[in-house]
Amino acid sequence: MTSDGAYPHGAGRHGAVLVFDADDRLTGWNEAAETLADADRLLVQGALPEALAPLFRGLPPGHTVTDWPLSGGGFVRRATGDGTAGGGTSGGAAAGADLSGRLFAAASHDLRQPLAALSLLLGALEGRLDAAAAGGGKGASSTTGRAGALNDPAARDLLNAMGNAVQSLRGMVDGHFDLVRLEAGLVQPDIGTPVVNGILTRMALDAAPRLDGRGLRFSVLPCSVRVATDASLLERILQGFVASTLRHTERGRVVLGCRRRGPDLRIELWSTGRGLQPDQLLALREEIRRPDGAGDPSVIDLGLRLACGLARRLGHRIEVDSAPGRGTMLAVLVPRAADGADDPPAAAEPAGPDGVIVAESGEDISRARVLVIEDDPMVLEALGALLGQWGCAVIAADSVDDALERLGPGPQPPDLVISDLRLKGAMNGIVAIRQIGKALDATLPGLILTGDTDPMRLREARLSGYPLLHKPVAPMALRGAVARLLGRERLKS
Numbered sequence: 347m348t349s350d351g352a353y354p355h356g357a358g359r360h361g362a363v364l365v366f367d368a369d370d371r372l373t374g375w376n377e378a379a380e381t382l383a384d385a386d387r388l389l390v391q392g393a394l395p396e397a398l399a400p401l402f403r404g405l406p407p408g409h410t411v412t413d414w415p416l417s418g419g420g421f422v423r424r425a426t427g428d429g430t431a432g433g434g435t436s437g438g439a440a441a442g443a444d445l446s447g448r449l450f451a452a453a454s455h456d457l458r459q460p461l462a463a464l465s466l467l468l469g470a471l472e473g474r475l476d477a478a479a480a481g482g483g484k485g486a487s488s489t490t491g492r493a494g495a496l497n498d499p500a501a502r503d504l505l506n507a508m509g510n511a512v513q514s515l516r517g518m519v520d521g522h523f524d525l526v527r528l529e530a531g532l533v534q535p536d537i538g539t540p541v542v543n544g545i546l547t548r549m550a551l552d553a554a555p556r557l558d559g560r561g562l563r564f565s566v567l568p569c570s571v572r573v574a575t576d577a578s579l580l581e582r583i584l585q586g587f588v589a590s591t592l593r594h595t596e597r598g599r600v601v602l603g604c605r606r607r608g609p610d611l612r613i614e615l616w617s618t619g620r621g622l623q624p625d626q627l628l629a630l631r632e633e634i635r636r637p638d639g640a641g642d643p644s645v646i647d648l649g650l651r652l653a654c655g656l657a658r659r660l661g662h663r664i665e666v667d668s669a670p671g672r673g674t675m676l677a678v679l680v681p682r683a684a685d686g687a688d689d690p691p692a693a694a695e696p697a698g699p700d701g702v703i704v705a706e707s708g709e710d711i712s713r714a715r716v717l718v719i720e721d722d723p724m725v726l727e728a729l730g731a732l733l734g735q736w737g738c739a740v741i742a743a744d745s746v747d748d749a750l751e752r753l754g755p756g757p758q759p760p761d762l763v764i765s766d767l768r769l770k771g772a773m774n775g776i777v778a779i780r781q782i783g784k785a786l787d788a789t790l791p792g793l794i795l796t797g798d799t800d801p802m803r804l805r806e807a808r809l810s811g812y813p814l815l816h817k818p819v820a821p822m823a824l825r826g827a828v829a830r831l832l833g834r835e836r837l838k839s
Contacts, residue, residue, distance in 0.1 A: 361376075361378055361424050361425060361426045362375070362376065362378040362379040362381070362382055362401075362424065362425040363375060363376045363378065363379060363422060363423070363424050364379055364398065364422070364423045364424075365422050365423075366395065366421050366422075366423065370394055370395055371391075371392045371393070371394065372389070372390070372391060372392060372393040372394075372395075372398065373391065375389055379401070382401040382402070382425075383400065383401060383403075384400055384401065385401060388400065388401055389401075395423070402425055405425060409425055409426065410425070410426055411423065411424070411425045412424050412425075412426070459722045459724065459725055459797060459817070460724060461512065461817065461818040462725050462728070462795075462797060462817035462818040462819065463722075463724040463725045463727070463728040463818075464512055464728075464818065465509075465512050465817075465818035465819065465820065465821065466725070466728035466729055466731070466732045466818075466819070466821060466824075467728045467731060467732070468505065468508055468509050468512060468821070469732045469735075469820075469821025469822075469824075470728070470731040470732040470734075470735045470821075471505060472505055472509075472821070473732070473735035473736065474735065475501065475505065509559060512818065535575075535576040535579060535659060535660055536576050536578075536805050537574060537575060537576055537660075538574075538575070538576070538577060538805070539572045539573070539574055539683035539684075540572065540573065540575070540577040540580075540808075541570060541571070541572050542569045542570070542571050542572070542573055542604060542611065542613065543568050543569055543570055544577070545577055545580060545581050545584070546566050546567075546568065546569060546602060546604075547566070548581060548814070548815075549566060549581065549584050549585070549588070549602060550564075550566040550602075551815070551820075551823040551826050551827060552585070552815075552816070552819075552820065552823050553585075553588045554822070554823070555820040555821070555822040555823060556588070556592060556820065557588070557591075557592070557600055560592060560595075560596075561597060562595060562597070562598065562599065562600050562617075563598070563599045563600070564599075564600045564601075564602075565599070565600070565601045565602070566601075566602045566603070567601070567602070567603035567604070569603070569604040569611070571604065571606070571611050571682055572682065572683035573611050573680040573681060573682055573683055574680070574681045574682070574683045574684075575660055575662070575680050575681070576660060576805075577805070577808060578805065578808070579656050579659070579660055580613075580660070580662075580678070580680065582652070582653075582656055583653040583656050583657055583660075583662070583664075583678050584602070584613065584615070584653075584678070585649070586649040586650055586651075586652045586653030586656070587615040587649070587650070587653055587676045587678075588600075588615070588649070589647075589648070589649030589650075590647050590649040590650040590653075590676065591615060591617045591674075591676070593647055593649070594617075594619060594620075594674065595617045595618065595619040595673075595674075596619055596620070597618070597619070598617070598618030598619060598673070599616075599617070599618050600615065600616065600617045600618075601614075601615070601616045601617075602614070602615050602616075603616075606682070607679065609681060609682055610679040610680060610681055610682060611679070611680050611681075611682050612665075612677050612678075612679050612680075613677060613678050613679075613680060614675055614676070614677040615675070615676045615677070616673065616674075616675050617673050617674055617675075618672070618673040619673050619674065620670070620671060621668045621669050621670045621671055621672050621673050621674055622668035622669075622670065622674060623670055624670075626645075626668075627666070627667075627668050629645050630645055630646060630666055630668075631666060633645045633646040633654075634646070634650075634654050634664050634665075634666060637658075650676070653676075653678070657678055660680075662678050662679060662680050662681075663678070663679045664676070664677065664678050664679075665677045665678075665679065711736055711737070711738060711825065711828050711829050711832055712736060712737025712738065713737060713738075713739070714737075714738045714739070714761045714762060714828070714832055715738070715739045715741070715758070715760045715761045715762075716733055716738045716739070716740050716741070716760060716761060716762045716763075716764060716828070717741045717743065717749055717753070717760040717762070717763045717764070717782065718730060718733070718740060718741070718742050718743070718763075718764045718765075719743050719744070719745065719746070719749055719763065719764070719765040719766065719769065719775065719778050719779075719782075720742075720744065720764075720765070720766045720795075721744045721745065721766060721769050721770045722766070723744070725766070725817070726742050726744065727742075729742070729764065730742045732821060732824070733828075736825065741753060741760060744770070745769065745770060745773075745778075746773065746778050746781050746782060749778075749782055750782070750785055753786075757786060759783075759786045759788040759790060760790065761791075761832060762790070762791050762792070762793065762828060762831055762832060763778075763779045763782055763783075763790050763791070763792045763793070764792070764793045764795060764828075765778050765779055765792065765793075765794060765795070766794075766795055766796065767794050767795070767796035767798055767807055767814075768796065768797075768798055775792075775794050775795075775796075775807075776794065776806070776807065776810040776812065779792035779794075779812065791831040791832070792812040792831075793812060793813050793815065793827055793828065793831060794807050794810070794812045794813065794814045794815070795815050795816075795817055795819060796814065796815075796816060796817060797816070797817035797818075813827055813830075813831065815827055
């Protein structure tokens with residue numbers, strides 16, 4: 347502080363940052379933190395948060411103090427604001443953006459929870475219909491009773507329509523929140539060098555059930571090239587392509603693949619269908635090139651508009667081509683990573699006889715012992731119902747402590763742990779799976795489910811080594827991921 351008691355210009359604006367470890371001990375801070383009141387006396391290695399509370403008591407109006415949990419335990423405490431009691435424009439905008447980011451992240455996560463439960467329950471209901479149809483000839487009543495209702499073709503049509511509606515709602519929720527966060531400058535790219543194959547595989551797991559539900563044959567061609575990009579945002583671009591394709595493709599085939607073009611990798615989504623007339627194609631190309639990203643809804647739909655905005659933010663280029671009566675191609679050009687990029691190699695992904703990535707959704711996963719950790723009771727119940735429908739023995743818990751208690755004394759390790767990313771308290775799903783494994787003295791395969799959209803949290807999840815699926819997850823995508831993980835462990839044994 348200055349001699350008159352005011353904070354130095356920029357101290358609050360740029361943000362005082364303090365980092366705490368898993369034992370809540372201070373491990374580091376930035377220069378802005380050193381300008382806070384009594385910082386020279388209080389900022390010492392190992393200090394507890396309560397001892398540092400006086401640092402933030404004298405902050406002028408307009409400042410906010412936010413704690414962000416870290417994946418390995420601990421948290422980051424950040425103070426942001428305008429640096430003046432009057433609330434300057436730039437700092438006020440920063441504080442507002444920080445608050446808006448937290449509000450949008452919370453709203454997005456909370457809306458995805460009931461959507462996730464609904465999607466999983468629909469999957470469980472579909473399993474009941476399949477079981478009823480398979481057992482219809484074995485002692486089933488000929489009267490119009492419960493079994494007859496479950497075998498009713500009209501009931502299956504209604505179920506499929508409900509599933510499509512849920513997926514459509516999911517796309518709109520994802521699109522609107524990502525678009526608002528993008529336009530508010532709340533999405534910060536985190537550039538790495540991911541292998542494209544991992545992104546393509548997640549697309550196969552996520553998009554295949556949606557396209558299959560529309561009667562479209564979906565193929566994904568594997569690619570081992572590394573690219574320089576933010577993996578989660580590139581995945582959102584491709585999801586925007588899929589959403590646009592679903593809107594405009596009525597029948598035929600959809601193919602996702604890659605081509606090298608000079609220093610770039612061109613990731614293309616081809617779809618058959620009615621295609622675009624020359625004037626429509628020209629208008630679409632003009633909208634894609636618009637620097638402001640405003641977009642005419644009659645020319646460019648939400649999925650593609652979001653993809654264009656994300657591509658601009660990443661410095662990637664989107665291209666489109668189409669022929670009337672033949673179909674449409676959407677492509678994003680991504681720089682290839684420099685030779686020797688040191689990201690860990692992606693695990694080999696399963697492929698069919700033609701080299702096409704496939705999801706083992708038809709594999710037998712019955713009799714598997716699955717521990718599910720989820721702090722939302724609605725989603726926990728839905729996951730239990732769906733996994734139980736597939737024949738799994740489910741141990742459902744809302745925390746690590748609850749999980750260990752339910753496993754019982756001298757517990758047999760589960761075959762698989764499925765955990766939400768965001769749990770109660772400072773512990774997240776990554777730490778939860780590792781803690782369970784440590785407590786049982788076993789290396790457990792794990793799967794992360796999340797409704798979070800924050801790029802930094804998603805990057806933490808991807809770097810953990812555990813597969814990641816986004817809520818609301820399609821039931822067959824979940825089954826395919828579970829089958830893959832169980833299959834790998836059985837091969838090891």
